[in-house]
Amino acid sequence: MDSFAAAPEMPLEFASIDDAIEHLKSSHPYAIKLDERDGYDGIIVDADQLLNIARVIRDDLGFDYLSSATAVDYLGEGDHMEMVYHAYRTSGGGALVFKAQTDRENPTIPSLTSVWRGADFQEREAWDLYGIRFSGHPNLKRILMWEGFHGHPMRKDWREAYYEEDQKPFDSRWPGGHVHRSEEKNVFGKNVSYPQDIDLNRLMDSSESAVYESLGLGVDIERVMDKDGFETNELVVNMGPHHPSTHGVFRMVLTVDGETVTSLEPVMGYLHRNHEKIGERNTYLHNIPFTDRLDYISSMGNNHGYVLAVEQLMSLGRRYNPPTYRCEALRVMMVELSRIVNHLWAIGFWLNDIGAFFTPVLYFIQERERILDFFEAVAGSRMMCNYMRFGGLFGDLPERIKSVTNLTNDRVRDYNTMQFLTEMINERIPRTIDELELLLTQNEIVLERSVDVGVLSADDAINFSAAGPLLRGSGVAYDIRRAEPYSIYPELDFDIAVEDEGDMYARYRVRVQELRESVRILRQILPRLEATRGESIWADGKPGAYAPRVPHGEAYGRVENGKGELGYYIVSAGGRGGSANPWRYHVRAPSFINLTPLGHMSKGHKVADVVGILGSIDIVLGETDR
């Protein structure tokens, strides 16, 4: 009975992550070594072999979904640049983390765009912010900063304008905090440098061609000939950055033949503030309110992802208490409510984009108002909730949602919190979803505008690293709440919303289904809240410290946010620097990566459809541009 020998060979696509790494080690013995740094995970791949190994990882080992590709600058910690890739299987399970290192002086790494097209924007971001060259990238140019910007701002030795210190808290604030405004003391310009050959007049150039110069559209703006030598109506249309259909400051440059789109190039970064650099200056705690400002429609979800990532790191240390059950239940409730807010908003504004101007969206906003009222009463703010803490929450539910008059002409409300919640979850929200379906699902105009428009096939969706309703609308049943469950999702009963068609209408139906599933989850949360009434939201009964020390290591925390997979890659230098600030803080923003297939989806459609396709992706520029 030699069960060992008799065991059938496991197909590689189903091998565990450890077995997959073993396989890679045996097939590429010299190109791979385990990442043995304290608290680190995965393998370090020889940069020369990266492309081959990535193919093996995708094709033989079945890790077909590249979730995140990001760079880390280890200045003073080994003095190298590192690209970190997180690949997952769409069938579920954990990540295969692989990394490639290169030196800081002339960093070059082969591009993985030929393996995963979803790496496109992420590699451009790494080039833009870290200056890593990706050999073989078809379109390697800056994405968040503008062409002509000097330097690569995420590098550890790069300093921003109004730079004060590397890490917060700044010494100038206490005990000798004599106030001054940065702009008075450190005039703009001190930390700003230009490349030597720059012609500042060029930035002022108002001629048409300069606007499109760096885009590589291959179209002569002045005169466009068709293949037969006739002048045709193919032209370049610039939409945005200030355009109501772009949901913020987002720019699309289209070439159109007649009215049909032949190519589309998204241009972003108008709202870029280098969130990640700010995040590295911040302490761990400081970052929570900053995450609110990413996807400002669903700040609870942003909090959750970040808090999970840091809790993953903290759990490596000794003094860490996981959150209590009540805390987890409250977190899930808040996140599901913000998913409802997000989807109502997304569907409403998508309808605006395709012509149902403001009637449906105002019906949905009316519902959103109640949820925001609830957030305001519990967390203190309607949108910038800042509600979650490491190992806990800002506070438990108040007994009553109550306001006190303190300004003149105040209108006062007073509700019992649980009653308000119960009525909202059991009556109002389901009623609104029913109305939404009645209004739209069989509406002929909606059908004609959205069926078979902006089609993304399942294979493409995976290859483009699409996430959220965009991925599930293409028939890929991938939801992180099920694929790699977190919090109390394993014990909750809900289904993954999925539609096969891959068009705008399928995405709409996925969102409607998810609204219903969220209500289903919320109905299961209510009795859990009743059952845990009186339990503390903190494991040891008292709030966590304001300056938690996070042990050395890396963590990738990801959640299924309304817009898709929101991931936080966090590196803690822990004991090395002895600081409470993250060494690397990266946001895998679904709004950003979901734009990668926009050009692909828009090809062959009309300009008016492009607006709808963008709306059906559901982006928010706070998160796209970071």
Place this chain on the structure above:
Amino acid sequence: MYGTGLAKGLMLTLRHFVESYIDDLRYGFRKYHHSTDNFGIRQGTQTKGVITVQYPDEKVAVPERFRFVPILIVEDDDHPTRAGKDWCTSCGICAKVCPPQCIWIVRGSDPVTGRPVPDPEAFFIDIDICMNCGYCAEYCPFDAIKMDHDYELASYDRTTHHIHDKERLSKPNSYWRSIAPTRAYEEMLVRGTWEHKDAAKEARRGQSSSSAPSPQPAAQPAASTPRTTPAAESAADASASATAAPPAEGATPWSEDDAKREERRRKALERKARRAAKQG
């Protein structure tokens, strides 16, 4: 049949239109009923119509946890021993937890010895930079900084009006208790007294030297009806009027605790002296 989906949708908009008037009908086409305050009902979960709040003629009162820019708590003017005194001890925690670093504190120092004293000499908050996260209030160990509810702070000149100094920031303790009675009550439970921690400690010290402490549970007076504003308020006044607030845990005599603390302090000083000797 083609068009039925469209027609159903239009019926729905019509229903919304009618429902808003049905709700109006209930209150006699008056927005708010004169005898009962129906604002809460018309904004609640049961209503079907919509009413618009005509800002700035009328405003929706913000809930207690609402946070806008911070304020500093000072004792009321009629406080028997500490009138007008800051609750802030200039410990600097709020400046450290502030994510955008908009808090500036000058720690007070004794003019004679130059040693730091627990009193802020100056306190600034740049409200242009403040991101209203509420950390300062959340992590303040003395409940001395709170998030205000007054959100109407617009001005024509940001360079002169938007750095709030100590004078502008300071609001009396009674103001905080009036805008957030439930929270003030909860904080009192944690602190064990309506008074400032230090004031209560001093009072206890004075009390224990003169007579035996009266172990009166602090939660007693306000616990009756903490949720209703007037009751909590009157209870608050009642307990605040007693200068010497009762200790939180009557079981432990405070003099013993002080002795322990004194012992720890002496030991720490010794250690410090030893370290200085070693280095020197």
